[in-house]
Amino acid sequence: MKKTLTPLMIFGVIWLAVVAVSWFSFPGWRESPGGIWTLLGLSAVGVLAFLKGGMDYLKSFKDLTKPDEPKPELPKGNQMGNVTQTGNGTNIVVQEGNVTIHEAPKPEKPFSSFHQLPQPPADFSGREQLIAELLKDFESHKGATISGLTGMGGIGKTALGLVVAHKIAKDYPDAQIFLDLKGTTTPLSALEIARHVILSFEPTADLRALDENNFQAPYQSVLHGKKTLLFFDNARSAEQIAPLRPPETCTMLVTSRWTFSVPGLQPRRVDVLGEEEAKSFLLELCPRVDAHAASLAKACAYLPLALRIAGSFLQVNGDWAIEKYLSQLNDRKKRLETLKQSKTEAELTAEPDLIATFELSYNALTEENRKRWRALGVFPASFAANAAQAMWELGEEDTAKALGLLRRYSLLDYDENASRYGLHDLLADYALEQMNAEEEQDARLKHATHYKEVMSEADKLYLEGGDKFLQGLKLFDQEWEHIRIAQAWLAERIETSETIAELAMLYPVASVYCLGLRLAPRQRIQWLTSALDAAQKLNRKDFIGAHLGNLGIAYRNLGDARKAIEFHEQYLAIAREIGDRRGEGSVLGNLGAAYADLGDARKAIEFYEQNLAIAREIGDRRGEGTALGNLGAAYADLGDARKAIEFYEQALLIDREIGDRRGEGAALGNLGAAYADLGDARKAIEFYEQALLILREIGDRRGEGNALGNLGNAYFSLGDARKAIEFHEQYLAIAREIGDRLGEGTALGNLGIAYRNLGDARKAIEFHEQALLIDREIGDRRGEGTALGNLGLAYAALGDARKAIEFYEQRIAIAREIGDRRGEDAALGNLGSAYFNLKEFTKAVNFYLQQLTIVREIGDKSGEGNAYWGIAICKKQSGDVEDAVKYFENALQIFKAIESPSAVQIQKLLDELR
Structure with missing residues (x-):
């Protein structure tokens, strides 16, 4: 007998030995509630194997010891002898009195998969900082590291995780296990995940007895002492991950759309790509996008999946014009459909569908929460929790719970530093697509109503002054994108609803002070025009008058005093018709200011006196x-x-x-x-x-800036240009801080004047050119004229009188266009001075005489004295001393009457001529 024991007997003995060693080596097993039952079950397997092997052996032995029975003679050539087959496939051969046991052939060892990591995308790029942070987590953490990547669908969590996993794989040589936990469809249980891990190491393990109560011991056993990387992709909840915390020699990387907490988990939020990263990714996918990379990245909202689809489509379809494709992507109502078609045409069969990716998260919500989330699609920018509260009409606590839920589903982002929420652009597009017209209108009305209240709150803070002043401006600036979009939406739909018309009518007056500081005059005119249309639709004469008056102020700020007067006169008629004495007094004052801008101070005084009389009559102090x-x-x-x-x-x-x-x-x-x-x-x-x-x-930061500018002018008049510059620089800093573009232009102009008087005309030109750009940007025609005049003075200081004349002529053209008599007066005086420097005295005198006519008309005594002075100097230089004396005397008389310090200089000049 060649064999005395069957393989099953051997297996049984070894199995019982392994069970006994494991029982004494793992205290946790002995102490667990199901430990004894597990021991008995595993021991039973060994005993049964041993008994079965013994029975086979006895059966074989019995067969061998039976008396020989007559057997038919074997044919020649049969060398096998008598063959008996046992139940387990073992053959017992009797030949010429010898017995040989042939064990059944062993099956080939089942395949064990220790290295399961898929390769990351070949064109993966960017994320350097996040990759470095993740690698640092793995290097510095003591014990088992569990790193979690969360983010919305299509953000590139899996690709990023694979890049990191391959970088650290060398540190976990025993195995790298990868498993999709199917969190967006039918999530695997912790038991099913553990089963996959165990079978990866022990493909033949009998796991029929494994259940939710006993899987942890064998799971920990197969990982014990091994350096293993576990990459669990697409997790759904903590219940999947928490029971699977590995031994300290292992590490775990988890990706999920859902945010959840697990002891030891170090979460990392995966956001969209930065602009440069997105551009680089696109250029790698499709080099021909080149100059359009930034625009294309923006149109894809920097989402990796969208970028891959767009770049691949343009690479595959080389005949597609990039400009045309961009136009389609920039249409937010069709953007998602464009990307869906692009994926199909680019044959990206391995990539998930973008819309389907969003649907997986969206469909996991209850219908009530779907509706809440859809409503957030109308928010064009990040928002505070109270905005969602207003939209959902919930209490503060319920709002916080709903927001938290949406965050956990990665359908909502949260900026902890700013305490603000937000939807990714493509998610917002998807949310809007899920709403019907009625639902969207209701959401946009709530949005517009809320931000009207925000504007009112900002103005209230502004008027409180102190720190509240800046708080008000900060609140307004923070919510500006919402305010702008809401007003535009209302303005387009005034005719559709009285509710919408009323909101449109109220928007410009909800935040008079903040809007006055932040809206450029032309923008303000657009808002007021829409509000006026709404007031007229509702036949609200009080608001019709108010908006007409505000339009007058806006046109005056543009330097168009004549247009301003038209609107103020309409408002005056309405105020008198409805008996609004306060409004009547206010508009009379504004009419006075408009005529003052035209240089007609006497007409202005008439209106101011009427304004004063009404204020005293109604007790308006x-x-x-x-x-x-x-x-x-x-x-x-x-x-x-x-x-x-x-x-x-x-x-x-x-x-x-x-x-x-x-x-x-x-x-x-x-x-x-x-x-x-x-x-x-x-x-x-x-x-x-x-x-x-x-x-x-x-x-009052704006007023503070003006005061600093005035101090600069005062020190300048004292001859201290350096001190003047210090104050003007402070004025400029404040204007830029609060976004006062008009004040910024004024401060730049003042700095230019100061540097010119220090003899640095080139630096002066730099400042005046900056001021000119701002004036043109905001549409301030009067300021534009002033900047052109200052540029002329700077070039005159450089000795370039011809260039100076070009600027003076542009200034006089603007002054005449807008009816700015005072600006025209200044330009004529400057032209006279320029021709004087060119020694063209006759021409110079002609301009001074034109100036004299204007200043007499507007009653400007100081200007009249200056005009006489200019003529007198020209006469003196041309040798006409008699006329020079006459004009000097006229100037002296005026300067003495108005107590001007210029009288001293004129007296000296006269004394020299006499």
Whole structure:
């Protein structure tokens, strides 16, 4: 007998030995509730194997010891002898008295898969920083590392995970296990995941007895002492991952759309690609996109899956014009469908469908939460929790729960630093596609209503001053994209609904102060025009009048005083018709300001006096103070600084009486300007500094900037250009901080003037060119004219009189176009000076005479004195001393009457000629 024991007996003995060793080696097994039962079950397997082997052996032995029975003679050539086959396939051969046991052939060892990682996409690019952070996590963490990548569908979690997994695979040489946990369809259970891991190591393991209560012991056993990387892709919940925490020698990488918490899990949020990363990815996919890469990346919202589809489509379809494709992608209503068609035509069969990717997360929600999520599609930018609360009409706690749920489903992003939520652009497109027209209109109405209230809150904070001033502007700026989109949507649908018309009517007046600072005049005109249409549809005469008046102010800010007057006159008629005395007084004041801009100070005074009378009649002390300040400014324009001071002082008294700190600051600033006109720069500085203190106290940053600019001008008049520059630079910094483009242009112009007077005309030109760009950008025609005039002065300082004349002529053209008589006066005087420098005295005198006519018409005494002065110098240089003396005397008489410091210089010139 060659064999005395069967393989089954051997297997049984070995099995029982392994079970015994395992029982004493793993205390956790002995102490677990099902440990004893597992021991008995596994021992039974060994005993049964041993018994079965023994029975086979006995049967074989019995067969061998039976008396020989007569057998037919074997044919010749049969060398096998007598063959008996046992139940397990073993053959027992008796030949010539010898017995040989032939064991059945062993089956080939089942295939074991230790290295399961798929290759990452060959064209993977970008994510360097996130990859470095993940690698650092794996290197620095003590014990088993569990790193989690979460993010929306199509963001590239799996591809990123594979890149990282291959980089660390060398540190886990025993095995790299990869498994799709099917989180978006039919999630695998922890038991099913454990089964996959065990079978990867032990393909022949009998797991029929494995269940939810006992899988952890064999799972931990197969991983014990092994350096294994477990990559679980597309997880659904903590219930899948928590029971599978591996031994310390192993590591785990998990990807999921859903956010969940597992002890030891280090989460990493995978966001869209940065612009440069997205461009590089596209160029790798399709080099011909080149100059269009940035636009194409933006149209794909920087989502890796969308970028891959678009780039691959354009690479495969070389005859497609990129501009045409971009146009299709930029149509948000068709973007998702365009990408779907592109995927099909590019034959990207291995890539998931983008819409289907979104549907998997969306369909996992309840219908109630689907509706809530769809409504968020109307938000064009990130939003605060209270915006969702207003949209859903829920309490604060319920809103927080719903937002948290959507975050966990990766259908909503959250910026912890800003405490704001947001939808990816393509998800927002998908959300909008799921809504019908009625549902979308309802959502957009709620959106517009909420942000009207936000505007009101911003203005309220603005008016409180101090830190609240900047808080108000910050709130407005933060929500500007929502405000802009909501207003545009309302403006397009005024005729469709009275509810929409009413909201459109209210939008421009919801945040008068913030809008006044943030909206360029032309934008403001668009808003007000829409609001006026809405008010007319609703026949709301009070709002019709208010919007007409505000349109007048907007056109005045554009430098179009004549257009402003048209609107103010319409408002005046309505205010008188409906008996709105306060509105009537206000619009009379605005008419005065428009005529002042035209250089007609006397006409302005007529309107200001009517405004003052109404304010006193209705007891409007604030309006009375404003009217008195305006009267002071008009007399200052006439060159009567003393009269101006009288009005400014009355305004100051009222402002202090009613506690109007903002008005008090304005009055002090006006007094400073009046004393500056009188040549008393020191006195002017005193008033400007008082104004500055108040404006800083109340947090009026715009007013603070103006006060700093006035201080700069005062020090400039004292000959201290360097000190002036310090103040103008502070003014510029504030204007840029608060987004005051008009103030920024003014500060740049002042800096240019200061540098010109320091002898640095080239630097002056740089500042004036910047100011000109801003004035043209915001549509400030008066400011544009001023910048052109300043450029002329700078070139004149360089000795380039011809170039200077070009700029002066452009300035005079604008002044005449918009009816700016004061600007025309300044341009004519500058032209006279330029031709004087060219020694063309006759031409110069002609321009000074034109200037003289204008200043007499508008009652500008200071300007009249300057015109006489210019003529006198020309006469002197041309040798006409008699006429020169006559014009110098005229100038001297005027300057003495208005107490101008120029009188001293004229007197010296006269003394030289006599």
